Amino acid sequence: MAILAALPILLILVLMIGLRWGAARAGAAGYLAGLLIAILFFGAGETALAYAHTKALLLSLDVLMIIWAAYLLYRVTDEAGAIRAIGQALPGLTADRGLQALLIGWVFASFLQGAGGFGVPVAVVAPLLTGLGFSPLTAVLIPSIGHGWAVTFGSLGSSFNALLSTSGMSAAALAPLSALFLGLACLVTGPMVAHAAGGWPVVHSTLVPAMLIGLFMGAVQFGVAAIAGLWNLGAFIAGLTGLAFGVWIVRIRSHETHRNKTTGIALPLALSAYLVLIALTALILLVPVIKGWMGQVVIAVPFPETTTRMGYISPAGTNRPIHLFTHAGAILSYSSLIAFWIYNRAGLYPSGSIRRILGGTLRSMMSSSLSILEMVAMASVMSQSGMTEALAQGMASLAGPGFALIAPWIGAIGAFMTGSNTNSNVVFSALQLRTAQLLGDNPAIILAAQTSGAALASVAAPTKVVVGASTAGMAGKEGEVLRALIGYTLLLVFFISLLTGIGILLLN
Numbered sequence: 001m002a003i004l005a006a007l008p009i010l011l012i013l014v015l016m017i018g019l020r021w022g023a024a025r026a027g028a029a030g031y032l033a034g035l036l037i038a039i040l041f042f043g044a045g046e047t048a049l050a051y052a053h054t055k056a057l058l059l060s061l062d063v064l065m066i067i068w069a070a071y072l073l074y075r076v077t078d079e080a081g082a083i084r085a086i087g088q089a090l091p092g093l094t095a096d097r098g099l100q101a102l103l104i105g106w107v108f109a110s111f112l113q114g115a116g117g118f119g120v121p122v123a124v125v126a127p128l129l130t131g132l133g134f135s136p137l138t139a140v141l142i143p144s145i146g147h148g149w150a151v152t153f154g155s156l157g158s159s160f161n162a163l164l165s166t167s168g169m170s171a172a173a174l175a176p177l178s179a180l181f182l183g184l185a186c187l188v189t190g191p192m193v194a195h196a197a198g199g200w201p202v203v204h205s206t207l208v209p210a211m212l213i214g215l216f217m218g219a220v221q222f223g224v225a226a227i228a229g230l231w232n233l234g235a236f237i238a239g240l241t242g243l244a245f246g247v248w249i250v251r252i253r254s255h256e257t258h259r260n261k262t263t264g265i266a267l268p269l270a271l272s273a274y275l276v277l278i279a280l281t282a283l284i285l286l287v288p289v290i291k292g293w294m295g296q297v298v299i300a301v302p303f304p305e306t307t308t309r310m311g312y313i314s315p316a317g318t319n320r321p322i323h324l325f326t327h328a329g330a331i332l333s334y335s336s337l338i339a340f341w342i343y344n345r346a347g348l349y350p351s352g353s354i355r356r357i358l359g360g361t362l363r364s365m366m367s368s369s370l371s372i373l374e375m376v377a378m379a380s381v382m383s384q385s386g387m388t389e390a391l392a393q394g395m396a397s398l399a400g401p402g403f404a405l406i407a408p409w410i411g412a413i414g415a416f417m418t419g420s421n422t423n424s425n426v427v428f429s430a431l432q433l434r435t436a437q438l439l440g441d442n443p444a445i446i447l448a449a450q451t452s453g454a455a456l457a458s459v460a461a462p463t464k465v466v467v468g469a470s471t472a473g474m475a476g477k478e479g480e481v482l483r484a485l486i487g488y489t490l491l492l493v494f495f496i497s498l499l500t501g502i503g504i505l506l507l508n
Contacts, residue, residue, distance in 0.1 A: 001041070001042075001390040001394075002390050002391050002393065002394025002395070003394070004037055004041050004042075004387075004390075005037070005042075005382065005387035005388070005390040005391040005394070006391055006394070007033055007037060008030045008031070008033040008034035008037065008378055008382065008387075009030065009427065011026075011029055011030050011033050012026045012027065012029070012030040013413070015029055015030075022367070022371075024367050024370040024371040024374065027370070027371045027374030027375050027378070027423075028374050030374070030375070030378050031374045031375075031377050031378040031381070034378040034381050034382050034387065035049075035378075035381055037387065038381050038382065038384075038385035038387060042308055042310055042312065042385040042386050042387055042390075043308040043309025043310040043311075043312075043385075044308050044309075044381070044384065044385035044386075045306075045308065045309065047306055048306040048307075048308060048314065048384050048385060049381065049384070049385075051303050051304075051306060051314075051384060052377075052380045052381045052383070052384035052385070053377060053380065053381075054301065054303075055303065055319055055380050055384070056373075056376045056377040056379075056380035056381075058299065058301060058319040058320075058322070059162075059165045059166065059319065059320075059376050059380065059426075060372060060373050060376045060377075061299075061322065062161060062165045062319075062320060062322050062327075063158060063161055063162045063165060063372060063376070063422060063426070064329075064369055064372060064373075065322075065327055065328070065329025065330070066155070066156055066157065066158040066161055066232070066327075066328050066329045066332065067155065067158045067329075067365065067368070067369065067372070067422070068329065068361065068365055068369070069156070069328075069329040069330070069332030069333045069336065070115075070155050070156040070158060070329075070332055071361050071364060071365055072332070072333070072336045072357070072361050073115070073156075073273065073277070073332050073335055073336045073339065074115060074120060075356075075357045075360050075361050076273065076336045076339050076340050076343070076357055077115075077270075077273045077274075077339060077343075079343075079349060079353050079356060079357050079360075080265065080270075080273075080339075080343035080346075080348040080349060081265045081270075081348055082265060082269070082270035082271070082272075082273060082343070082348075083112070083124060083270075084265075085265040085266070085267060085270040086108070086111075086243075086267065086270050086271070087104070087108065087124065087125075087128050089267055090103055090104050090108055090128075090247075093247060093250050093251065094250050094251075094253070096205075096206075096250075096253070097132075097133075097134075097197060097198060097202070098194050098197055098198060098202040098205055098206040099206060099209065099250050099253060100129075100132055100197075101129070101134075101142050101193055101194060101196070101197035101198075101202075102190060102193060102194060102206060102209065102210055102213065102246070102250075103243075103246050103247070103250055104125055104128055104129060104132075104143075105125055105129060105142030105143045105145075105146045105193055105197070106142070106143075106145075106146035106147075106189065106190055106193045106213075107146075107213060107217070107239065107242045107243055107246040108125060108239075108243065109121035109122070109124075109125045109142075109143040109146040109147040110146060110147050110149070110150040110154075110186075110217065110235065110238065110239040110242060111236070111239030111240055111242065111243055112124055112125070112147070112239070113147040113150040113151060113154035113155070113235060113239065114150055114153070114154045114155075114156075114233075114234075114235035114236030114237070114238065114239040114240070115154075115156075115236050115239070115274060121143050121146070121147040122140060122143045122144050122147075122459075122464065125139075125142070125143035125146075126139045126140050126143060127139070129142060129143070130473070134197070136473045136474045137474065137477075137480060137481060137484060138196060138197065140465075140469055140474055140481050141196045141481065141484050141485055141488075142193055142196050142197060144459045144460070144464070144465075144481075144485055145189060145192050145193050145196055145459065145485070145488050145489075146189060146193045147459065148185070148189065148455055148456040148457075148458065148459040148489075148492065149182050149183075149185040149186040149189050149218075149455065149456065150182075150186075150221075150235035150238065150239060150455075151235075151421045151454075151455035151456075151458055151459070152178060152182055152235075152421055152451045152452065152454075152455040153178075153179065153182070153221060153225050153231055153232075153234030153235040153236075153238075154235035154236070154239075155422075156232045156233070156236065156328055156332055157231050157232030157233070157234065157328055158422055159420075159421035159422045159425055159451060159454070159455065160174075160175070160178065160225075160231050160232075160234075160451065161232070161328065162422045162423075162425040162426050162429070163178075163425040163429055163447060163450070163451050164320060165319075165320045166379065166425060166426055166429040166430055167429045167430065167433050167443075167447055168317075168320065169433070169443065169444070169447065171229065171231050172229070173443075173444050174444055174447055174448065175225045175226040175229070175231050175234075176222075176226040176444075177444050177445055177448035177503065178225075178447070178448040178451055178452060179221055179222040179225045179226045179234060180222060180226075180448075181448050181449070181452040181496055181499050181500075182218070182221065182452050182455065183217075183218025183219065183221055183222050184218065184495075184499060185452065185456060185492055185495060185496065186214045186217050186218040186221070187211065187214040187215060187218055188214075188492065188495055189214065189492070190206075190210030190211065190213060190214040191203050191206075191207060191210050191211075192488050192491075192492075193210075194206045194207075194210055196484075196488070209246075209249045209250070209253055212245075212249055213242060213245060213246050213249060216241075216242060216245045217238045217239065217241075217242040217245075218238070220237060220238040220241050220242065221234045221235055221237075221238035224237045224238065229285075230281060230282075230285065232281070232328040232331075233277075233278065233281055236274070236277075237278065240271075240274060265346075265348060269342075269343075269346060269348075272339065272342050272343075273335065273336075273338075273339030273342070273343070276335050276338050276339055276342070277331070277332070277335040277339075280331055280334055280335055280338075281331055284326055284331055285326065285331075291326055294323075294325045294326045295323045295325065295326045297323070297324045297325055298321050298322065298323050298324070299319075299321065299322040299324060300318050300319060300321040300322070301318060301319050302316070302317075302318050303316060303317055303318065303319070304316050306384065308385055308386055310386060312385065312386030312389060314383070314384050314386075340357075368420065371420070371423060372420070372422060372423060372426065375423045375426045375427050376426050378427070379426050379427050379430060382430075383430050388430050388431050388434060389434060391431055392431055392434035392435040392437075392438055393438060395431070395435045396435050396438040396439050399435075399439075400439070401439070403435060403436075403439055403441065403446075404441055404445070404446065404449070404500045404501050404503075404504040405497050405500065405501050406497070407432055407436075407446045407449040407450055407453070407497075407500055408449040408450070408452060408453030408493050408496040408497045408500055409453060409493060409497065410428055410431075410432060410450065410453070411424050411425075411428060411432075411449065411450040411451060411452070411453035411454035411457070412424075412453040412454060412456070412457030412489075412493045413457075414427050414428045414454055415453075415454035415455070415457045415458035415461060416457050416458070416460060416461050419458065419461035419464055420458060420461070421451065421454040421455045421458045424450070424451075424454035424458070425450065425451055425454060428450055428454075429447060429450060429451075432446050432447060432449075432450045433446070433447060440508070441504055441508060442503070442504065442507050442508050445500060445503040445504055445507060445508070446500070448500075448503075449496060449497070449499075449500040449503075452496045452499075453493050453496050453497075456489060456492040456493055456496065457489055457492075457493055459485070459489065460482060460485050460486055460489040465478050465481050465482050465485070469481050
C-alpha cells in the first residue's frame with residue numbers, strides 16, 4: 001500500500017524532472033492520480049472526498065492570500081521605482097568585489113526575498129551584478145545562493161504559513177527550530193556567496209564581515225519569528241535591518257565616507273512602503289484591543305470524522321482558523337493601498353500604473369496559484385483517504401532511526417521538483433509529521449528540517465533557474481547555471497541534515 005500511496009508524488013517527480021513539465025501541468029496529473037488511487041485502492045467515499053476538497057480550498061485560501069498580497073506590494077513598490085532606487089544606492093558603497101557580492105547578492109537579495117520572493121531576488125539582482133562587471137553566470141549564481149536561507153520566512157511568511165496549515169501545529173512550536181536551522185544556514189551562506197564571487201581568496205578577505213552580517217541577520221530573523229511571534233516578518237525585517245548593518249560594516253571595511261548618488265526617488269521614500277508594513281503589522285498584531293476587534297471575523301469550518309471502506313479513520317476537527325482582517329495577507333493588502341497612496345502623492349507613477357500593477361500581479365501569480373491549488377488538493381485527498389498514513393508507515397519501517405537525516409532531503413526534493421518551498425511543505429509536511437510520530441522523533445525538529453531543506457533547495461529548481469538566467473543574458477544556458485549551483489545547494493541541505501541529526505540526539 002505504501003508504494004501505491006507514493007505513486008502520485010513519484011509521478012510528479014518523473015513529469016517535472018524527467019519530462020520537464022511545468023508545476024501546474026504535473027500537479028494536475030499528480031492530483032488525478034491521487035484521486036483515483038484514493039477511490040480505487042483506499043476506499044475513499046464521496047463524503048471523505050468532499051471534506052478533503054473543502055479542506056483543500058480553505059488551506060489554499062490561507063496560503064494564497066499571503067502570496068498574492070505579497071507580490072502585489074512588491075509590484076506597487078517596483079512600479080514606483082523604489083526597488084531600483086534601493087539597488088542603485090548599494091554599488092557605490094565600495095569598490096571591493098567581494099563586499100559588493102555580499103551586500104548586493106546576499107543581503108539585498110535576502111531583503112527582496114523577505115519582501116516579495118517568487119523569483120524576484122535573482123531577477124532584480126543579477127542585472128545589477130552584471131552591470132558591475134560580474135560574469136553573467138556569476139551574477140545569477142550569487143543571488144541564487146544568497147537568498148535561500150530567507151525563503152521559509154520570506155514572501156511575508158507564505159511558506160511557513162503552509163507548514164502551519166498543513167501540519168496543524170502552532171507557530172510557537174515550529175518557529176524556533178525553523179528559524180534556528182535557517183539562521184545557522186545564513187551564517188554559512190555568506191562565505192558561499194564570497195566563494196562564488198571569486199573563490200577562496202575572496203572568502204578569506206571577506207570572512208569577518210560575512211560572519212558578522214550572517215550572525216546579525218540570522219539572530220534578527222530568530223528574534224522576530226520565534227521570540228516576537230511575527231513569523232510573517234522574519235526574513236523581511238532581517239533583510240531590511242541587515243541592509244543597514246551591512247552598509248555600516250562595508251563603510252568601516254572600505255574606509256569610504258562619500259555619499260551615495262542615486263537617481264530619482266530618495267531612499268527614505270523608497271523604503272516607506274516597508275516601514276508602513278512594519279508599523280501596521282505591529283499595530284494590528286501586537287495591540288490587544290485592535291487585534292481583538294479586527295480579529296472577530298474568523299473562517300473556521302468543523303469537519304466530522306470520516307471512515308474509508310478500508311477502515312481508515314480521519315478524526316473530526318476544524319481547519320486552521322483564518323482571521324480574515326488580521327491575516328498576513330490582509331495586512332499586506334492594507335500596506336499596498338497606503339504605499340500606493342504615498343507614491344502616487346509623490347508623483348512617482350506614470351499613467352497606466354494601476355493597470356500594470358494589477359496585470360503584472362495577475363500574470364505572475366496565476367500559474368503558481370494553480371499549482372498550489374493542485375498540490376494542496378492532492379495532499380488533502382492523500383491525508384483524508386489514509387494514503388499519507390500508509391506512506392508514513394512505509395517510510396518509518398524503511399528508514400528507521402535514520403529518518404531524521406533524510407527528512408531535509410525529502411523537503412529538498414519537493415522544492416526542487418515544484419520550484420516552491422510552499423508546495424513542498426504542502427505535499428510533504430503531513431507525511432513528515434506522521435512519520436516522526438510513528439518513529440517517536442520530535443515533530444518540530446523534523447518539520448524544521450522539512451521546510452529548511454525545501455527553502456535551500458528551492459533556489460536550484462529548474463523553474464527558478466530559468467527566470468534568473470533570462471535576466472542576465474544566460475537564456476539557453478540554464479544547464480550551465482544549474483551545474484554551478486547544485487554543489488552549493490547540496491552542501492547546504494547536507495548541513496541541515498547534520499543539524500537535524502544533532503537536534504534529534506539532543507532534544508528528542
